[in-house]
Amino acid sequence: MIKNIIFDWGGVLIHLDKSRCTEAFHRLGVEVCDELTNPYGQRADLMDFEKGLMTIAEFHDTVRRVYAPHLTDEQIDEAWNALLLDIPEYKLDKLLELRKRYRLFLLSNTNALHWEEGRKRFDYKGHKAEDFFDQIFLSNEIHELKPSPEAFLKVAQLAGIRPEETLFVDDLQVSCDAAAALGFHTYCPVANTDWREEFKLKIEN
Numbered sequence: 522m523i524k525n526i527i528f529d530w531g532g533v534l535i536h537l538d539k540s541r542c543t544e545a546f547h548r549l550g551v552e553v554c555d556e557l558t559n560p561y562g563q564r565a566d567l568m569d570f571e572k573g574l575m576t577i578a579e580f581h582d583t584v585r586r587v588y589a590p591h592l593t594d595e596q597i598d599e600a601w602n603a604l605l606l607d608i609p610e611y612k613l614d615k616l617l618e619l620r621k622r623y624r625l626f627l628l629s630n631t632n633a634l635h636w637e638e639g640r641k642r643f644d645y646k647g648h649k650a651e652d653f654f655d656q657i658f659l660s661n662e663i664h665e666l667k668p669s670p671e672a673f674l675k676v677a678q679l680a681g682i683r684p685e686e687t688l689f690v691d692d693l694q695v696s697c698d699a700a701a702a703l704g705f706h707t708y709c710p711v712a713n714t715d716w717r718e719e720f721k722l723k724i725e726n
Contacts, residue, residue: 523706523724525687526619527676528654529667530629532692532712534616535642536606545600551589558604570632573661577633601634606713608642615717616653627657628676628689630666656680667691668699677703688723690716 531537539558546553556564566583569575575583581594584601619625627650631639636659643650650657658676665672677684684704691697697707708723710716 522686523623523688525624525626525680525682527626527628527687527689527705528616529691529693529696530627530631530639533690533710533716534612534627535608535639536713537604538606539604542600542604545603546588549589549592549596549600551592551600553588557588568666571630571660572664572666573633573659574664580632580634598634598638602638605635605639605642608645609715610645611715611717613643613645613648613653617648620653620655624680624682625654626676626680626682627654627659628667628672629658630660632661636661668693668696670699670703673700673703673705690720 528534542558543553546557557567564587566575567580570580570583581597584597585592616625629636640650643653656679658679660666660672663672663675663679665675667673673684673689676682677687684700685706688706688708689697689700690708690710691700692710692712694709697709701707706723708716708720710719
């Protein structure tokens with residue numbers, strides 16, 4: 522019996538377009554590659570930013586050192602956050618509906634800059650991000666990245682939930698596979714899509 526649902530953020534709730542990030546840097550005269558925007562193939566030092574082991578100031582300095590020394594903090598932030606689109610209102614309504622029946626959690630591989638900007642997308646009908654979930658777990662705060670087993674085990678411990686009573690929703694199969702290996706139920710929708718009908722079937726089954 523499902524009592525808890527853990528949602529990924531990027532791709533499942535907030536829609537993303539990584540090409541907007543690379544295009545924004547291109548307009549600044551900087552050619553960046555997949556190692557900047559791919560959370561599973563980033564440079565080791567940039568992954569430290571996702572894990573909260575690097576400050577925002579250190580991140581700015583790293584981007585300048587690796588890509589272009591002339592970039593200002595503001596230019597980096599704007600280009601870095603360009604991949605963040607919206608959270609469709611129907612998904613926010615779905616979260617509010619689900620929260621009446623389940624304990625909801627957010628587990629996201631995200632850094633301080635993306636969350637600082639992206640959390641604004643939860644401002645809806647007088648609600649803030651914290652109103653949609655019982656707890657929010659961010660990689661830069663728990664210092665673990667999916668798909669490592671430690672990320673899921675830490676969340677289960679901190680939330681006081683049992684994997685066999687929990688559905689994990691993520692658009693990346695590698696994360697779902699890692700969660701399933703630990704006993705979680707999983708659902709892997711296509712990124713940036715309306716998953717409500719398939720999700721309903723998953724919950725009911």
